[in-house]
Amino acid sequence: xxxxxxxxxxxxxxxxxxxxxxxxxxxxxxxxxxxxxxxxxxxxxxxxxxxxxxxxxxxxxxxxxxxxxxxxxxxxxxxxxxxxxxxxxxxxxxxxxxxxxxxxxxxxxxxxxxxxxxxxxxxxxxxxxxxxxxxxxxxxxxxxxxxxxxxxxxxxxxxxxxxxxxxxxxxxxxxxxxxxxxxxxxxxxxxxxxxxxxxxxxxxxxxxxxxxxxxxxxxxxxxxxxxxxxxxxxxxxxxxxxxxxxxxxxxxxxxxxxxxxxxxxxxxxxxxxxxxxxxxxxxxxxxxxxxxxxxxxxxxxxxxxxxxxxxxxxxxxxxxxxxxxxxxxxxxxxxxxxxxxxxxxxxxxxxxxxxxxxxxxxxxxxxxxxxxxxxxxxxxxxxxxxxxxxxxxxxxxxxxxxxxxxxxxx
Ligand code: GTR
Numbered sequence: 001x002x003x004x005x006x007x008x009x010x011x012x013x014x015x016x017x018x019x020x021x022x023x024x025x026x027x028x029x030x031x032x033x034x035x036x037x038x039x040x041x042x043x044x045x046x047x048x049x050x051x052x053x054x055x056x057x058x059x060x061x062x063x064x065x066x067x068x069x070x071x072x073x074x075x076x077x078x079x080x081x082x083x084x085x086x087x088x089x090x091x092x093x094x095x096x097x098x099x100x101x102x103x104x105x106x107x108x109x110x111x112x113x114x115x116x117x118x119x120x121x122x123x124x125x126x127x128x129x130x131x132x133x134x135x136x137x138x139x140x141x142x143x144x145x146x147x148x149x150x151x152x153x154x155x156x157x158x159x160x161x162x163x164x165x166x167x168x169x170x171x172x173x174x175x176x177x178x179x180x181x182x183x184x185x186x187x188x189x190x191x192x193x194x195x196x197x198x199x200x201x202x203x204x205x206x207x208x209x210x211x212x213x214x215x216x217x218x219x220x221x222x223x224x225x226x227x228x229x230x231x232x233x234x235x236x237x238x239x240x241x242x243x244x245x246x247x248x249x250x251x252x253x254x255x256x257x258x259x260x261x262x263x264x265x266x267x268x269x270x271x272x273x274x275x276x277x278x279x280x281x282x283x284x285x286x287x288x289x290x291x292x293x294x295x296x297x298x299x300x301x302x303x304x305x306x307x308x309x310x311x312x313x314x315x316x317x318x319x320x321x322x323x324x325x326x327x328x329x330x331x332x333x334x335x336x337x338x339x340x341x342x343x344x345x346x347x348x349x350x351x352x353x354x355x356x357x358x359x360x361x362x363x364x365x366x367x368x369x370x371x372x373x374x375x376x377x378x379x380x381x382x383x384x385x386x387x388x389x390x391x392x393x394x395x396x397x398x399x400x401x402x403x404x405x406x407x408x409x410x
Pocket of ligand 1: 274
C-alpha cells in the first residue's frame with residue numbers, strides 16, 4: 001500500500017514536471033478529429049476559381065487579407081530610410097571558395113534608428129548566383145567557424161555554436177550565395193520587448209499601440225528577410241530570378257509568411273515550421289492554435305487569440321498560406337520525430353495547396369500518399385520530405401533544397 005502510494009506520488013510529481021506540451025498534446029491519429037478545410041479555390045462570394053486570372057485578381061488577395069486580419073497581422077505604414085554600409089569584406093573566405101561580406105543595414109524613422117547585421121557568402125567566379133535568405137536563431141557568428149564573422153549585437157551564444165544547421169560549404173560548392181542575420185536584430189523573441197524591436201520606427205512603442213491586426217514577431221522577422229532581399233537586389237552578381245527565403249521552425253513560419261507577401265522571392269522553404277506554419281490548424285495533433293497563442297503571444301496579431309476556443313471558425317487554414325506562394329516553387333520539410341510540428345498535417349496542407357498550382361498547369365500532390373521517411377516527393381512546383389530524426393536543420397535538408405532549386409528555378 002505504502003509502495004503504491006509512493007509510486008502514485010512519484011508519478012504525479014513526474015507529470016507536474018513534464019512540459020505542458022507533452023501533457024496536453026494529442027499524438028494519436030484517431031483523435032485528430034474530423035474537419036472541413038476552407039476551399040482555396042472558392043472565393044468569399046462562393047465563386048469557383050478555375051482561371052489563374054481570377055486567382056490572382058480576386059481569390060489570392062482575399063486569402064492574403066484573411067491572414068493579415070486574423071493571424072500574422074500587418075505593419076503600419078511608415079517612412080523608413082535605409083542605409084547600407086559594408087563593414088567587412090574578403091574574397092578569400094571558406095578556404096578561398098567564397099566572397100564574404102558583412103553589411104550593416106541601418107533603418108531610420110520616427111527619430112529612431114535600428115541596425116541589422118547581414119552575413120553574406122557568395123561563391124567566387126559565379127556571374128549570377130541564386131541566393132538563400134535565411135535568418136538565424138543565435139547570431140551570425142554562431143553559424144560558422146569562420147573567425148572573421150562579427151558577432152551579432154544581441155547574441156548571447158558562443159561562436160560556432162550552431163554550425164551544424166548551416167551547410168555553407170555545400171551551398172557555396174553548389175554555386176549558391178547565402179545571406180543570414182540574427183532574428184533578434186529585428187524583434188526580440190520574448191514578450192514585453194516591443195520598444196527594443198523595429199516597432200518604434202513605425203511609431204509603436206508599447207502593446208497599447210497595437211491594433212487587433214498589427215503584426216508582431218513573425219511579421220517583423222518576415223519584414224527583415226525582405227529588407228535583406230532589397231539589399232541583395234542591388235548587387236550585380238545576384239540572380240534576381242533565383243532568390244529563396246528559407247527558415248526553420250518559428251523562422252519557417254516566418255519564411256512562409258514572407259514568401260506569401262513578398263513575391264520577389266522566387267522560391268520558399270519551410271523547415272519544420274509546424275503549427276501556424278505549414279501544418280493544418282484544424283487537425284488536433286501536436287501543437288495547437290490555443291497552445292501556441294498561450295506560449296508565444298508575441299508572435300501573432302492579437303486577433304489570433306480570439307480563435308483559441310474555436311479553431312474551426314478561422315476563415316482560412318494553413319494550406320492557403322502555402323497556396324499564396326503559387327506558382328513559385330515551395331518546399332515543405334518535416335522531421336519524423338518532430339511530432340509537435342505534425343508532419344502529416346504539413347504534408348496534407350501542401351497536398352491541398354497544390355490544387356492552386358494546377359491552375360498554372362503544374363502536376364499536383366493529389367492522390368499521393370504520405371511518403372516514407374527520407375523519400376522525396378517532388379511534383380510540379382511542390383516539394384516535400386520527412387527526414388528521419390528530430391526538429392532540426394541538417395545537411396540532408398540543405399542538399400534537398402539545393403537539388404530542388406536546381407531543378408525548379410530557371
Ligand atoms: C516551439 C514552438 C514551435 C516551434 C519551435 C521553434 O517551442 O512551439 O511552434 O516554432 O518552438 O521555433 O523551434
